[in-house]
Amino acid sequence: GQNIDQPTEMTATEGAIVQINCTYQTSGFNGLFWYQQHAGEAPTFLSYNVLDGLEEKGRFSSFLSRSKGYSYLLLKELQMKDSASYLCAVKDSNYQLIWGAGTKLIIKP
Amino acid sequence: NAGVTQTPKFRVLKTGQSMTLLCAQDMNHEYMYWYRQDPGMGLRLIHYSVGEGTTAKGEVPDGYNVSRLKKQNFLLGLESAAPSQTSVYFCASSTGSSGANVLTFGAGSRLTVL
Numbered sequence: 541g542q543n544i545d546q547p548t549e550m551t552a553t554e555g556a557i558v559q560i561n562c563t564y565q566t567s568g569f570n571g572l573f574w575y576q577q578h579a580g581e582a583p584t585f586l587s588y589n590v591l592d593g594l595e596e597k598g599r600f601s602s603f604l605s606r607s608k609g610y611s612y613l614l615l616k617e618l619q620m621k622d623s624a625s626y627l628c629a630v631k632d633s634n635y636q637l638i639w640g641a642g643t644k645l646i647i648k649p
Numbered sequence: 650n651a652g653v654t655q656t657p658k659f660r661v662l663k664t665g666q667s668m669t670l671l672c673a674q675d676m677n678h679e680y681m682y683w684y685r686q687d688p689g690m691g692l693r694l695i696h697y698s699v700g701e702g703t704t705a706k707g708e709v710p711d712g713y714n715v716s717r718l719k720k721q722n723f724l725l726g727l728e729s730a731a732p733s734q735t736s737v738y739f740c741a742s743s744t745g746s747s748g749a750n751v752l753t754f755g756a757g758s759r760l761t762v763l
Contacts, residue, residue, distance in 0.1 A: 544691060571749060582653075582739060582754035583692075590749070627692070635746040636707075639691030 542566045544640035546628050551646045552618055560613045560626050560643045568633025574602055574613045575627040577642065583627055587613070615645075623647045651675050655740050655755035662730045662762045670725040670758050672740030680743045681723040682707075682752070683715060685736040692739065698723055699746070730762045 543565045552558040564572070571590040575583040589595055589604035589611060601614040613626055625642040632638055653674045662668055672681065682697040694707030696715040704715045712734060714726045723742075727734060737759050741752040 548689075570747070573751075575752075580757075582756050583752075584754070585751045588749045588751070629691075631746075636694070637692075637752070639693075641689055641691045 542632060542638045544628055544630060544638055546626075546640040546643045548641070549644045549646065551648060552615075554618055554620060554647055554649050556618050557614065557616050558618060558645065560615070560628075560645065562611045562613070562628035562640060564609050564611070564628070564630045564638070564640075566630050566632045566638055569606060570631035570633065570635055572602075572604055572611050573629045573631075573637070574611075575629065577625045577627060579624070586626075618647050620647050620649070653740055653742055653753050653755035655738075655758050657758060658756065659759050660761070662727075662760065664731060664762060666730050667726070667728050668730065668760075669727075670738055670740075670760075672723045672725070672742075672755055673721055674723075674740075674742040674753070675721065676742060676753065677720070678742035678744055678753070679720075680746060680750075681717065682741045682743075683713070683723065683725045684739045684741065685709065686739060686757075687736050695725065695738075727760075730760075732762045734760065735762045736760060 546562045574586040577583040587602040599616045627642045628640040629637045683695040684692040698717040701720040740755040743750045
């Protein structure tokens with residue numbers, strides 16, 4: 541079956557750096573997405589990786605290793621507003637999105 | 650620009666009742682989707698549409714029906730609600746399914762079935 545694994549919850553301190561990992565086993569691969577979802581709100585797009593390597597967007601970076609079935613989202617200079625759930629999703633061979641359960645990130649002052 | 654709008658935002662139903670969730674998008678997107686989100690689980694695709702007049706089943710279609718009579722609207726119906734359908738429902742749209750097509754989500758509809 542298809543599976544996306546990510547930690548259920550993480551805690552970090554304001555101003556610090558946190559890395560959220562995602563491992564996947566899917567039927568084919570057509571890209572990996574990270575979405576951010578604040579409590580009670582809609583998911584919003586953060587990043588997309590289809591080739592191996594690091595994509596940087598301001599304070600957020602996303603890394604992909606297709607051979608290892610692994611990605612991480614790196615958040616730098618954490619702010620209180622970064623408290624949210626982070627969803628990892630992979631497009632399979634049929635271009636369907638398979639979603640992880642999400643990682644709830646708690647930022648402490 | 651409204652993006653994706655879902656109505657209603659909240660609804661409480663009794664077992665056996667029926668209802669329709671409405672999703673409207675103003676971005677001229679071809680693809681539209683209905684997901685449900687439950688605690689501890691990833692988003693699960695209920696039904697989707699690749700264009701006006703077309704619909705297809707997703708991962709968890711049982712107990713739901715959909716219609717896409719107009720390009721901008723995608724309706725999700727529950728004919729006979731069950732407590733297992735208590736969930737948060739999200740509608741989303743995109744320009745296509747390949748490559749880096751990003752989903753734009755509505756704000757969600759929280760449904761409780763008693």
